[in-house]
Amino acid sequence: GAGVSQTPSNKVTEKGKYVELRCDPISGHTALYWYRQSLGQGPEFLIYFQGTGAADDSGLPNDRFFAVRPEGSVSTLKIQRTERGDSAVYLCASSPVGGRTEAFFGQGTRLTVV
Amino acid sequence: DAKTTQPNSMESNEEEPVHLPCNHSTISGTDYIHWYRQLPSQGPEYVIHGLTSNVNNRMASLAIAEDRKSSTLILHRATLRDAAVYYCILRDPEMNYGGSQGNLIFGKGTKLSVKP
Numbered sequence: 001g002a003g004v005s006q007t008p009s010n011k012v013t014e015k016g017k018y019v020e021l022r023c024d025p026i027s028g029h030t031a032l033y034w035y036r037q038s039l040g041q042g043p044e045f046l047i048y049f050q051g052t053g054a055a056d057d058s059g060l061p062n063d064r065f066f067a068v069r070p071e072g073s074v075s076t077l078k079i080q081r082t083e084r085g086d087s088a089v090y091l092c093a094s095s096p097v098g099g100r101t102e103a104f105f106g107q108g109t110r111l112t113v114v
Numbered sequence: 115d116a117k118t119t120q121p122n123s124m125e126s127n128e129e130e131p132v133h134l135p136c137n138h139s140t141i142s143g144t145d146y147i148h149w150y151r152q153l154p155s156q157g158p159e160y161v162i163h164g165l166t167s168n169v170n171n172r173m174a175s176l177a178i179a180e181d182r183k184s185s186t187l188i189l190h191r192a193t194l195r196d197a198a199v200y201y202c203i204l205r206d207p208e209m210n211y212g213g214s215q216g217n218l219i220f221g222k223g224t225k226l227s228v229k230p
Contacts, residue, residue, distance in 0.1 A: 102148075
């Protein structure tokens, strides 16, 4: 009965390294969203999954960012060759299928690139 | 995606009602109006949503204009814990599996301050 879980809660990495951020959505939720949020800004949309497929990946800033959801549940956001500008809180949310319903957010992963 | 317009910030006194406005003049007939809020250092949380009729829940009320081009989130008695950024979002329900409907795009929101 847990909510959306994101791991790790904090990640510090060196510039140029590869990182993976994990999101465990609420069981049975078909839709899964990734956002990133910089200090003082609203959540910036990255990618939206329906089931296993990306329904909308127009928010991914460049080809260093990639996300998967191979079995339609857990999702991983992958960032290659990290840059200092990638430092932000990465948020994940899930919802049952249908825009009539609410989305539930995790607490986020704070990524710091040094 | 249809867009929303909200004031950048608002202030309220504790235990007084708060009316947070949102304009969405380009709303489509199938868009639901969703409200989320984000408390400091937390992920956003759902507040309320509606389509045409006014809605009430334990957190707030949502008043939707008859032409649906605007809506107002009403907190009946603001508390210090209601200080947050409030986001008004239009969300088109998924009509076909695999489509991009159902996405949830945040704008800048309204930062609500509550004074004791």
